[in-house]
Amino acid sequence: MADVTRVAILGSGPGGYEAALVAAQLGAEVTLVDRDGVGGSAVLTDCVPSKTLIATAEVLTDTAESGELGVVLGGAVGVELARVNRRVLALAKAQSADTAAAVEKAGVRIVRGSGRLAPGDRVVVDDGAHELVADVALLATGARPRILPEAEPDGERILTWEQVYDLTEAPERLVVVGSGVTGAEFASAYNALGCDVTLVSSRDRVLPGEDADAAYVLEEVFARRGLKVLSRSRAASVRRDGDGVVVTLTDGRAVRGSHCLMAVGSVPNIEDLGLEECGIALDGRGFVKVDRVSRTSARGVYAAGDVTGVNMLASVAAMQGRTAMWHALGDAVTPLDLKAVAANVFTAPEIATVGWSQAAVDAGEIDAVAVKLPLATNARAKMQGIRDGFVKLFCRRGTGIIVGGVVVAPKASELIHPISVAVEASLTVDQMARAFTVYPSLSGSVAEAARRLHLRG
Numbered sequence: 001m002a003d004v005t006r007v008a009i010l011g012s013g014p015g016g017y018e019a020a021l022v023a024a025q026l027g028a029e030v031t032l033v034d035r036d037g038v039g040g041s042a043v044l045t046d047c048v049p050s051k052t053l054i055a056t057a058e059v060l061t062d063t064a065e066s067g068e069l070g071v072v073l074g075g076a077v078g079v080e081l082a083r084v085n086r087r088v089l090a091l092a093k094a095q096s097a098d099t100a101a102a103v104e105k106a107g108v109r110i111v112r113g114s115g116r117l118a119p120g121d122r123v124v125v126d127d128g129a130h131e132l133v134a135d136v137a138l139l140a141t142g143a144r145p146r147i148l149p150e151a152e153p154d155g156e157r158i159l160t161w162e163q164v165y166d167l168t169e170a171p172e173r174l175v176v177v178g179s180g181v182t183g184a185e186f187a188s189a190y191n192a193l194g195c196d197v198t199l200v201s202s203r204d205r206v207l208p209g210e211d212a213d214a215a216y217v218l219e220e221v222f223a224r225r226g227l228k229v230l231s232r233s234r235a236a237s238v239r240r241d242g243d244g245v246v247v248t249l250t251d252g253r254a255v256r257g258s259h260c261l262m263a264v265g266s267v268p269n270i271e272d273l274g275l276e277e278c279g280i281a282l283d284g285r286g287f288v289k290v291d292r293v294s295r296t297s298a299r300g301v302y303a304a305g306d307v308t309g310v311n312m313l314a315s316v317a318a319m320q321g322r323t324a325m326w327h328a329l330g331d332a333v334t335p336l337d338l339k340a341v342a343a344n345v346f347t348a349p350e351i352a353t354v355g356w357s358q359a360a361v362d363a364g365e366i367d368a369v370a371v372k373l374p375l376a377t378n379a380r381a382k383m384q385g386i387r388d389g390f391v392k393l394f395c396r397r398g399t400g401i402i403v404g405g406v407v408v409a410p411k412a413s414e415l416i417h418p419i420s421v422a423v424e425a426s427l428t429v430d431q432m433a434r435a436f437t438v439y440p441s442l443s444g445s446v447a448e449a450a451r452r453l454h455l456r457g
Contacts, residue, residue: 004029005329008123008132009321010115010273011140013040014314015305017103019138019321024106026329031132032108033115033125037093038100041142041306042314044092045162050185052088053165054346057192058410061348064192068385079193082168089165117274121300124274136300136328139273139280139288140321143266143306151177151238151262157245158238158260161186171195171259175247177235178263179206181345184218186261188347191227198255199227200247202234207345211358211406213372213392214351218408221349221388230255238262268307285309292335294324302328311338339403342420344413349389352416355404355423356394368394368403371452373445375409380440386410393419393429393449400428400453409442418446429453 005028009016012034023030037044056079063077104110113127117139123132145160147153155163161182172195176187179201187199199206199222206222206229207215222229234250238260247255268287275282281297283289287309294302302324305317319336326333345351361368375381375389389408396403405419422432432450437443 005135006133007031007136007138007325007328008115008134009033009138009140010117010123011035011040011142011269011305011307012038012103012110013042013140013142013305013317015142015307015317015321016040016138016140017099017321018318019140019302019304019325020103020108021106022322022325023136023329024108026325026331028136028325028329030108031123031134032103032110033123034100034110034112035114037096038103038110039092039096040140041144041162042317043096043099045165047314048092048095049088049165050161050182050189051346052091053084054185054189056084057189058348060194061192065385079170081170081193085165085167114272116272117278117280117298117301119277134300136302136325138294138321138324139296139301139303139307140305140317141269141273141307143268143309143312145262146265146267148235148238148262148264150236151260153262154240157240157243157258158262160262164261167259171257173244173257173259174198175200175238175245175255175257175260176263177238177247177260178265179203179229180209180263180265181207183261183263185346186263187227188218188222191222191225192348197227198257199229200233200235200249200255201229201231204231206231207351210345210351211353211392213358213390214353214406214408217349217388217390218347218351266306266312268309270307283309290320292323292337293327293333294320294336295327300328310336311341311343313341313343316341340420340424342416344416346413349386349409350407350412352407352412353405354416354420355402357404358392358394358406361394366403367397369397369453369456370394371449371456373449373452375442375445378440378442378445380442380444381409383440384410386442391415391445391449393446393453395429395453395456400430401426402429402432402450405446405449407446411442415442415446418443 007023007028113125191197236250245260288303304320342354372392392406394404402422429450
């Protein structure tokens with residue numbers, strides 16, 4: 001092995017560029033193979049664009065529900081979607097450029113193109129000019145929207161979440177197929193933008209993978225705002241019909257709309273990577289199989305991010321990439337702990353979670369007790385006109401150690417952090433309760449929930 005470890009990273013999303021920064025910090029010679037732009041889909045077509053769109057939707061939601069605060073509007077409030085989407089794409093491009101500049105400043109070489117692994121510790125780039133020898137390789141090639149044969153996107157009326165930013169006018173009647181996180185977020189956003197939205201859910205409720213109490217609150221809000229949810233309904237096909245679309249359900253019903261957004265999951269980008277040639281195993285779903293320090297089944301090859309199918313969040317991808325480099329380059333490393341991952345659904349209201357879930361507690365997977373406080377009793381929430389949401393906290397019996405929590409509220413993504421710290425540091429409810437909170441504040445409900453669990457844990 002050379003005196004300086006040579007690291008090749010295929011893919012420049014959060015898993016790739018965060019790994020590159022860590023490897024460079026630890027003195028490695030790092031090459032980042034970038035196909036679409038540094039930041040990957042998280043920055044260019046997924047997280048950054050969608051949350052930028054949602055930021056506009058949040059303003060409209062707050063405005064529409066500000067009447068009880070005494071706000072008087074002089075006329076109709078709406079958006080110019082073409083202008084919104086121009087901002088979305090410009091911001092994504094700027095964020096990609098900023099990330100690329102930071103990576104290059106750290107001493108990482110960026111090579112444009114697609115890479116694949118080859119025997120002999122080689123990485124071949126399709127630009128024809130680069131063939132790298134790598135002591136350590138990291139696969140961070142991400143995933144893409146799942147396409148159903150019966151619902152082929154055309155980029156005009158039938159869309160994936162990567163294609164919505166080409167719209168110049170808001171859909172008159174939008175049908176969203178898929179009620180997971182992506183489907184719920186876009187349904188919520190376009191409803192706030194003034195669209196007539198129907199959400200097709202194959203399950204008995206929206207967000208089947210989230211806290212049931214949180215999903216129930218969101219469904220109530222959707223109903224109040226006129227967003228229609230078709231539960232226990234599965235789309236059989238989607239086709240163009242003139243200037244609109246027809247979504248045919250498996251029970252024969254037809255749902256008509258002006259546009260259809262398909263949000264039915266993701267598939268990993270594993271094609272032409274040389275995986276079989278290099279002995280890299282896939283799991284049963286077709287994702288690259290990794291352990292808790294991001295190692296694949298091939299010596300010296302790691303993987304991070306959506307290509308692994310592990311809790312497909314940008315924050316998890318980034319931690320997988322960092323962990324891979326810490327392990328590969330001999331630095332201190334802690335295996336990935338998915339029970340410490342904080343996640344957020346950017347609907348209105350937001351749903352944030354961390355640690356053990358209510359479903360796990362109910363199933364007896366952990367001996368824990370919970371308390372749930374509605375935000376409607378919080379003084380700050382009353383002042384802001386917040387009617388929906390709650391704080392839920394879980395702690396172990398006997399010790400009172402906080403093991404999880406759920407927050408449903410505006411900006412729940414910010415309010416979950418103290419609970420996340422508590423889960424990571426194994427703090428008790430009494431320690432949480434003794435920490436000062438501002439009065440009045442929404443975070444006061446977190447401390448109050450901890451106080452309610454005193455002597456119950």
